[in-house]
Amino acid sequence: MFAKWSPDRNKIVYSKGSQTWKSTEIFIIDTLLTTEVRLTNDSRDDRDPSWSPTGEFISWSSNVLIYRMNVNGNNKLKLDYGQYPNFSPDGKYIVYSFANSDFTKEVLWRIDIDGKNKVQLTF
Numbered sequence: 001m002f003a004k005w006s007p008d009r010n011k012i013v014y015s016k017g018s019q020t021w022k023s024t025e026i027f028i029i030d031t032l033l034t035t036e037v038r039l040t041n042d043s044r045d046d047r048d049p050s051w052s053p054t055g056e057f058i059s060w061s062s063n064v065l066i067y068r069m070n071v072n073g074n075n076k077l078k079l080d081y082g083q084y085p086n087f088s089p090d091g092k093y094i095v096y097s098f099a100n101s102d103f104t105k106e107v108l109w110r111i112d113i114d115g116k117n118k119v120q121l122t123f
Contacts, residue, residue, distance in 0.1 A: 002048045007055045013039075015047040015060075026060055028071070039073035050094075052087045057113065059085040059094050066096050068113055079115040087113075095121065 001024070003014040010031055017024040026040040026049050039058065040046040049060040051071075059068045061083040069076040082098035093110045100107045100120065108121040 004049060004051060006051050007053055013049040013051060013058055015049065026058070037073070039069065040076075048084055050086045052113070053089060053091040057087070057091075059087065059113075061085055061096070064098075066094065066111070068094065068115075077115060079111055079113075080109070080118060082109060 001015040003012050005012055011028050012031065013026065013028050015024045016027050022043050023045045024047055025038055026046045027036055027038050029036040044062040046060055046062045049058050051058060056071060057068055058071055059066060064081055064083055066079045066082045066085045067076055068079055079094065080096070080098070082096035085094045085096040087094055088110070092113065094113060095108055095110050097106055098109055099105070100123070107123060109118060110121050111118045
């Protein structure tokens with residue numbers, strides 16, 4: 001699910017589930033479909049991965065939380081509550097969806113890739 005090409009078009013990141021797992025996980029596979037690497041392994045539903053423009057990072061949502069990790073699965077960083085993350089074209093920010101401050105509607109947010117400077121974009 002949620003498959004996306006890497007910026008160099010050599011890999012695909014996606015979510016995958018199995019009847020033997022309790023949740024969906026994030027994987028990368030090369031475009032020859034020979035090497036699949038599991039990046040997450042937890043009891044949460046990890047979904048909707050997104051590549052940074054440089055291909056260095058992947059963001060994803062997990063049980064209504066936004067995370068960022070290195071492309072090898074290391075250095076996982078919880079950023080904020082939300083879902084459907086996507087990197088800005090310059091790779092400095094992640095834009096995602098979450099409730100507004102009084103939880104009356106869904107809005108867009110932007111946060112630095114280090115988890116700082118959260119800004120509401122839509123109202």
